[in-house]
Amino acid sequence: MNASTSKRITLIGAGLAGALLATLLARRGWVVDVYEKRGDPRLKGYQGGRSINLALAERGRHALRLAGADEAVMAQAVMMRGRMVHFLDGRCDLQRYGRDDSEVIWSVHRGELNLILLQIAQEAGANLHFHRGLAEVDFDARIARFADDRDGSLHEAAFDSLVGADGAGSALRAAMSRHADLGERTEFLGHSYKELEIPPTPDGGFSIEPNALHIWPRGRYMCIALPNDERTFTVTLFLPNEGEPSFASVRDGAQARALFERDFADALPLIPNLEQDFERNPAGLLATLYLDRWYLDERAVLLGDAAHAMVPFHGQGMNCAFEDCVALAQHLERGDDRAAAFAAFQAQRLPNARAIQAMALENYLEMRDRVDDDDYLLQRALERE
Numbered sequence: 001m002n003a004s005t006s007k008r009i010t011l012i013g014a015g016l017a018g019a020l021l022a023t024l025l026a027r028r029g030w031v032v033d034v035y036e037k038r039g040d041p042r043l044k045g046y047q048g049g050r051s052i053n054l055a056l057a058e059r060g061r062h063a064l065r066l067a068g069a070d071e072a073v074m075a076q077a078v079m080m081r082g083r084m085v086h087f088l089d090g091r092c093d094l095q096r097y098g099r100d101d102s103e104v105i106w107s108v109h110r111g112e113l114n115l116i117l118l119q120i121a122q123e124a125g126a127n128l129h130f131h132r133g134l135a136e137v138d139f140d141a142r143i144a145r146f147a148d149d150r151d152g153s154l155h156e157a158a159f160d161s162l163v164g165a166d167g168a169g170s171a172l173r174a175a176m177s178r179h180a181d182l183g184e185r186t187e188f189l190g191h192s193y194k195e196l197e198i199p200p201t202p203d204g205g206f207s208i209e210p211n212a213l214h215i216w217p218r219g220r221y222m223c224i225a226l227p228n229d230e231r232t233f234t235v236t237l238f239l240p241n242e243g244e245p246s247f248a249s250v251r252d253g254a255q256a257r258a259l260f261e262r263d264f265a266d267a268l269p270l271i272p273n274l275e276q277d278f279e280r281n282p283a284g285l286l287a288t289l290y291l292d293r294w295y296l297d298e299r300a301v302l303l304g305d306a307a308h309a310m311v312p313f314h315g316q317g318m319n320c321a322f323e324d325c326v327a328l329a330q331h332l333e334r335g336d337d338r339a340a341a342f343a344a345f346q347a348q349r350l351p352n353a354r355a356i357q358a359m360a361l362e363n364y365l366e367m368r369d370r371v372d373d374d375d376y377l378l379q380r381a382l383e384r385e
């Protein structure tokens with residue numbers, strides 16, 4: 001392919017991975033076009049309302065530094081030194097992640113992070129096209145078709161190679177699957193989640209310890225809470241889909257209150273809009289996506305959640321997606337053979353993604369069932385000696 005000797009590339013999705021990869025490539029002189037199905041979130045800015053946050057770890061920060069985004073992101077991040085475990089009897093215990101504040105993770109606001117990454121991608125020279133949802137791909141003619149979500153109009157763009165950063169429900173992955181067997185399988189966890197909010201205190205402060213990831217472990221289920229820089233916490237309730245309690249048995253705000261009165265009593269007074277939050281916010285499914293193949297010769301490659309969506313219990317999905325971006329940019333810079341670059345990228349990253357996916361599943365057991373276990377606490381205490 002002649003075109004692979006040029007430095008043109010087309011990204012699908014301007015979420016976290018798409019915006020970061022656009023920056024890394026544009027900064028190296030690539031002509032980058034990014035197609036995003038939603039509108040430009042920068043036009044309205046962050047409007048307040050519901051905050052959803054993510055744990056950012058060193059793996060992700062390394063990628064942000066390479067893209068020149070770390071400083072802007074860290075300006076609104078909140079440090080989390082460890083897990084604050086909330087026992088059923090109301091006691092709390094802070095389990096540090098490391099020996100000191102050099103070994104911590106950070107809570108970042110998903111919306112703000114996306115705004116920052118889009119802005120630096122544009123400043124780096126990437127061409128961002130909003131309201132362009134990938135609808136279909138003609139891989140033979142190398143034409144991608146996009147739908148405008150406002151009026152349903154269709155738009156075409158020629159491409160050399162497509163990069164799928166379009167998330168767990170990737171339209172590019174679906175289009176690639178029609179050409180090659182990607183060995184795709186999705187394993188659902190049988191548990192789902194719902195987000196609730198702890199607002200600031202009346203004088204504008206944090207209601208509970210800000211520099212911690214709070215966990216209420218309860219055996220088969222749990223709650224967690226991560227701080228936001230606007231002094232709120234985003235609480236995530238994880239429950240099985242079946243059994244007692246579950247999202248099948250806890251269906252409305254009153255039943256959610258009863259669950260909290262019984263199992264999360266110290267959290268209940270912190271969430272004044274529990275009933276409304278529970279009834280308004282949808283329950284999100286949790287699943288792990290496995291693919292045996294992430295690319296279609298030199299014409300398409302997948303990364304981030306499009307390639308390896310995982311359950312969120314290790315807080316590593318975004319961090320892993322950011323590492324993918326660094327690796328793919330490096331492989332693309334090594335030579336003109338894009339199929340070889342995509343193959344090398346997959347060989348490097350697929351085993352890592354599988355390992356993190358397995359750790360994320362294991363960590364659900366640890367978080368919901370082991371962090372309040374006496375033997376575990378003793379072991380952690382000895383480690384800290």
Ligand code: FAD
Nearest residue numbers: 013015016017037055133134166167304305315317318319
């Ligand atoms: P996304 O962020 O999903 O971005 C995909 C983008 O593609 C979106 O902008 C979307 O609009 C766009 N798009 C979709 N379809 C199309 C289309 N057809 N055409 C064009 N554009 C399209 N990770 C962490 O590292 N730490 C955490 O603490 C953490 N917590 C999490 C908590 C929960 C409850 C969940 C569900 C996930 C969590 N994750 C966490 C995982 C993290 O959210 C994902 O791994 C990360 O968002 C993946 O980034 P991405 O860019 O691959 O996909």
